[in-house]
Each structure stands twice: as structure tokens, then as C-alpha cells.
Amino acid sequence: MNVHGVPHRSLREAPDGGAILAVDQTRLPGEFLECRLGSIGDVADAITAMRVRGAPLIGIAAAYGLALALRDDPSDAGLDRATDLLGATRPTAVNLAWALDRVGEMVRPLPPPVRAEAAWRSAGAIAESEVAACLAIGRHGAELLRRLERPAGRALQILTHCNAGWLATVDWGTALAPIYRLHDAGVPVHVWVSETRPRNQGLLTAWELGAHGVPFTVIADNAAGHLLARRNVDAVLVGADRITRSGDVGNKIGTLLKALAAREFRVPFYVAAPLSTVDLSIRDGASIPIEERSPGEVVGTSTLPAINPGFDVTPASFVTAIITERGVAAATEAALAALRAGDSA
């Protein structure tokens, strides 16, 4: 999307082909600059330190990381080691394992000397396919949001959480893709941006929206219930790190509270995610691994005892619909399976 009129992506191949260049998300919203990741170690560190973050983006970065590792050691053992190292960087988002699996399955049958180049191309293909998926999510989501009832003359009011924008997905975003699409089409839209403690990824969303020109207002996470109760929100729209096959949604900590409030106050709660986010291996949200992050993200350098779960699970029954690149589905096993069947057709 645009940064003050100039199109950008959050991750791209370096022109010299020796690395990937990724927007350093720990420097935003203060500074907009790219970091050069030229080795598997660089990529793993960037994911762990959240310089590169967002479920789809860390999958793509990991795929490129695997390709970089294979340049040094294209053996089966090297492939296994690199896959294990990258797979262990973050536990909750399914996209990481999904992308590593795709690249691994593709290169393992190949002779070692051509594996690195094939992996690099495969990573690029995954990136392009994610961008295409986000574009399609934007199209389907915009259709859905456009039909929401709202008072005449008032902008469409969308509440989001965390950052599910182009920073998290190379381009367009998942939850933000329909918003960009509506805005670009001239539909008045305003976004309530939940700051998303403890890491404040809401400020990434604020930065993105501001740079592209979409009106927004930041709120403390605590204020979401009040806004929903006072009918200031037409829809809640978030991304996802992992969706079970029955439609339970693992996403940034705090998502569940917004879903509960949305249902109570009869506001639709939408999840936007590519079908690659659906983990067919698990049915129940209780099986989604929840990353326990550092207490220091909550209490700083103090020695106060703290815990810091990075994600929570919103039961499918609270999800009005899931917006995918294949269309909009109810959060049920049958509806998700039907979309996937379309996928394999």
C-alpha cells in the first residue's frame, strides 16, 4: 500500500538477490526503514524479535530463510536443521509451519545443488500468492462491509485489533484489505484502532492507515466495550494466527474480549484470513498452542511478577463470518470445508 503516495511492500527480494529486505516493524511508527536479512540466522532473529511479524508475513520470511540456509548447506540434514530452527521461532501462527512445509515438500525431491534456487523461487511464489489472497479478501470483505446498515451520512465505523494490514502480509493485509479497498473506492470509512498491549501493534495499524490516508482513532484496549455498547461501531474486523477446522480463531491476546462485547451488543464480528490459516489437524481451539512471551513486555524492567500470553482463542460461535480469498464462510466445519473444496476444484 501507499506510504505518502508511494507504493510499498513490507518484504521484498534485495535487487542483488543476496537477501530479503523487510520493513523493521520495531522501529515503526517512529521510523520507516528496511532491514537486510541475508542468512537464516538473520531471518530467525528478525522473527523472534518481531522486526518481522504478522502471521502471513512470518511464513513468507521463513520460506526465504530456508532458501538462504540451503545456499550454505543444501543436504537433507541441512534442510531438516533449517526447518526446525525457523519453525521454532514463534509457535502460534500456523502460517510458519505451512510455508516451511510447502517449500520443504517442493525441494526435497530435487538434487541438492538446485535446492536453494528452487526454494528461493518457491518463497517468491508464496509471497505473490499471499498478496493475491489478500487482494481477494479485500474484494470479498468490501462487498460484505458495504452492505452493513449504518446511519445515513455517517462513515462506516470498523473496530480492529493488533495489526492485520500490509505490514503483516507483504501487501493489502487481511483485516485491513477490505478497508483499503472501500477507502480507495471512495466509501467513507473510519477505523477504531485498539492499541494492542503489551506490544502496541495497534500503532502499526495507525501508522499504515495514516500513511495511506484512511481516517482512524486510537483507543486503549479497555475502551472497546464502551464503544460497542454506545453503538459507535458497525463491525469488528480482525485477522487470525490459526483457525481450527471447526472455526475457532486463535488471534492476538484481547481478540476474545472484543468478540464477547460484539456479540453482546449485536455488532458483527468478522475474521479475515487466507485459507492457509486454517489448521485442518485440529478441531478444538483448546489445541491451539498459545505463545507465552516475556513478562518484561508487560511490566518493563521492573521485577513485578507477570504473565504474558500472546494470543487467545475466540470460539467459532462468536464469529459472524470468516472472510477468505475464496469468499465468505460461516465459522463452521461444513462451511470451511465447502470453501476448501472450491479450492481444490
Add this chain to the structure above:
Amino acid sequence: MNVHGVPHRSLREAPDGGAILAVDQTRLPGEFLECRLGSIGDVADAITAMRVRGAPLIGIAAAYGLALALRDDPSDAGLDRATDLLGATRPTAVNLAWALDRVGEMVRPLPPPVRAEAAWRSAGAIAESEVAACLAIGRHGAELLRRLERPAGRALQILTHCNAGWLATVDWGTALAPIYRLHDAGVPVHVWVSETRPRNQGLLTAWELGAHGVPFTVIADNAAGHLLARRNVDAVLVGADRITRSGDVGNKIGTLLKALAAREFRVPFYVAAPLSTVDLSIRDGASIPIEERSPGEVVGTSTLPAINPGFDVTPASFVTAIITERGVAAATEAALAALRAGDSA
């Protein structure tokens, strides 16, 4: 309560009688020190800047502020001006107007020369009566919490929000009073402390509990839903800034989200407050004035657009019970009226 073994109160009369001494809550948890408030201007500034905060405490501080003003100008006009100035410092907590009304009604019939001294004594009486109310809330609340079912051998797990401890109430606290009482009686209790963005009053609660020796763990506000969903909480227990006569509860922003999650996951949601918190003049929570605070509390010195409502309203239907100094009542007009009838008996 104790600070490392030494009993303290959050507000007291200066030994020379010329001022009140209040714990500066903006310096905690880093520094524990008192500020001297020797004029109505000092008191009003301290309330506005939240050096003195907490619904019961700002009522008491305002009562003393009125007394200090009457030392300079004990006329009817002086009394009116002082009441207006102090009453405008914070809008949501009903205790402020309640305490000013009580002192005003008491001193207005008196000849001006004796008004200041009478107001000073009246403020002191209000403070002592609030401490007694908190002690009784602790007794009733401890009885209630002690009966909660929990796994054998596990400490009682209480989730709280904001600070409703002795810092906010001279001594004991409202929500924290039952916890101190259980802890002092040897009942194992552990408190989940919600940090309470944007002002982080949860860190005041953490400091209080730590200084008194009660085990606790700080969480981001966003994590409350996850903890409740995972059955790590036996009860949610919060204070209140204003309760309508039908039992709707105005309290720190974010309280509503915890109430919604508590009900969804079948965890009791208790509100602890003296009966002076009940505003008989309003029935519906929508009539509780919600303070709009500075956007800078959310987004710092940045120029990002933000809004910052300081409070939200939890409908009575989400409140399992209200713990008062007169006993425990359902959050209904009839039950609250019955408690008040006991009050006038």
C-alpha cells in the same frame, strides 16, 4: 494497610493541622512519598492530576479542601465557589459530590467564623466512616469469597481491575479489603492484576499487594478473557465510581469487558463499594457521566488521533452481587433499597 510491616493510610491530617498529607499516587510504584496539600488549590490540583485518586478518596480529599477554603473565606459565597471548584475536578465518581454535599449541609447553618473548623472535623468524620465501611466490606466480602468453590490445595484466584485498594480509600480498600482480610486470616489468595491502561492503576494495586505481602501477578488488560476462559479465576472483584439505584455500575474503563467475559465463562463478578457510591438520582447507567480524558494518556506525545473515555458502564445484569458495608446485595433496585432501609434503621 502495611508497607513492609508499617501501617499507613493514603491520606491523613498534617500534625500541625494546616494541611492534609496524601500519598502521591503518580510517583508510585517507583517512590512512596506524601505530598502536603495546604489549600483548596492544592487539593483541586492533586485530584485533577490524579496524585490523589480513587472514588472514595477524592471525596474525602475534597471535603478537606472545602475546609481549607473556608479558612480563607467562610462566607456563603466562598462556600459556593469552593464547592463548585472542587466538584468540577472529576465528573464520574459520585463520592465527590456526595462528600461536598455532606460537609456543605453541615456547615451552611453555622455562623461563618466556626465553619472552617466544623468542616475540618466533618471531613475527618467522613474519612473515619469510609475506613469503617471498607473494613465492613472486607468482612462481608471475605465471607462471600471464602465460600467459593475451588480446586483443593489451590489458592483462591481473584481477578481485579484498576486500583480499589487502600490507596483509593484511606485504608483497606473496597475490592481489595476482602482480599487483605482473607490473606491476614491465613487463607491462601492470589490476585491477577490487570494493568489498567492507559493510566496503569493496576501497578498501584501490584505495589499495595506486594507491600502488604499478598501474592499477585500482573497481566495486560487484553489477557483477562484468556485467563477466564482457561478457568484460572474464581471470581472477578472490582470497585465502583458510581452505581445507579438499579445496580448499573460505572467503573474504570475496561471493567465492562471483564464482566462480559466473567458471565460467558460462569465466573462470579462482584462489585465492592460503600453505599455512598449508589446515586439514587439516576436509574439507568446511560445517565452516568463518562469522563473524557486526554488523548495523550493513550498515544503519549505523538499527534495520533485518539479518544480516552475514563470509565464504562457494566449493566446490573452482569453483576453477580454488590458487596457493601451493610452486607451483600443483588444488583437490583429492590435489593439495594433493602440495604439502604437497613442503613436508615
